[in-house]
Amino acid sequence: QVQLVESGGGLVQAGGSLRLSCTTSGRTFTVGWFRRAPGKAREFVAAILRSGEDTYYKESVQDRFTLSRDDAKNTVYLEMNKLTPEDTAVYYCAADMKDYRGSWLLRSDEYHYWGQGTQVTVSS
Numbered sequence: 348q349v350q351l352v353e354s355g356g357g358l359v360q361a362g363g364s365l366r367l368s369c370t371t372s373g374r375t376f377t378v379g380w381f382r383r384a385p386g387k388a389r390e391f392v393a394a395i396l397r398s399g400e401d402t403y404y405k406e407s408v409q410d411r412f413t414l415s416r417d418d419a420k421n422t423v424y425l426e427m428n429k430l431t432p433e434d435t436a437v438y439y440c441a442a443d444m445k446d447y448r449g450s451w452l453l454r455s456d457e458y459h460y461w462g463q464g465t466q467v468t469v470s471s
Contacts, residue, residue: 349373349460353440356465359430363469367425369440369462376442378416378423381455382467384436391453392438395423397446403453408434430469437464 355367369378379394394403395414402414413426423440441458451457 349376349442351440351442351460351462353438353462353465356438356467358468358470361431361469361471363430364426364428365430365467367427367438367440367465367467368422369425369442370420370422371442371460372421375416375418375421376444376460377446377452379441379443379452379455379458380414380425380438381441382434382436382438383464384433387436389439389455391455393425394452396448397444401448427467430467432469432471435467435469437466439464 350372352370359365375397377397380392381389382392383389392405393412393414395416399416411429416423440462442460443458
């Protein structure tokens with residue numbers, strides 16, 4: 348049974364930073380981050396391949412968010428800087444064994460495993 352545990356969400360003022368963590372049980376995966384803002388559909392935010400060689404970002408976060416991974420801890424980090432109220436959402440990490448580039452990384456239905464979500468609230 349694969350488990351994903353997210354942490355690091357919270358309340359921050361606009362311009363501030365947060366670091367989200369996604370820890371997977373037992374092994375390394377390709378990890379994607381998605382978010383769902385109130386009244387909106389879930390959307391892709393960022394992804395990092397299992398090999399750690401490639402990262403992908405939603406255009407609006409490209410210059411503000413950074414992915415990294417520590418495979419010794421089976422943990423992927425999403426460093427979020429210069430946060431704006433538009434970043435307010437529940438953030439979910441998702442994992443899959445696939446480890447290759449492609450549009451699949453942006454599609455939530457391609458990931459087999461999901462965390463419970465962590466709330467990020469950015470005040471203006």
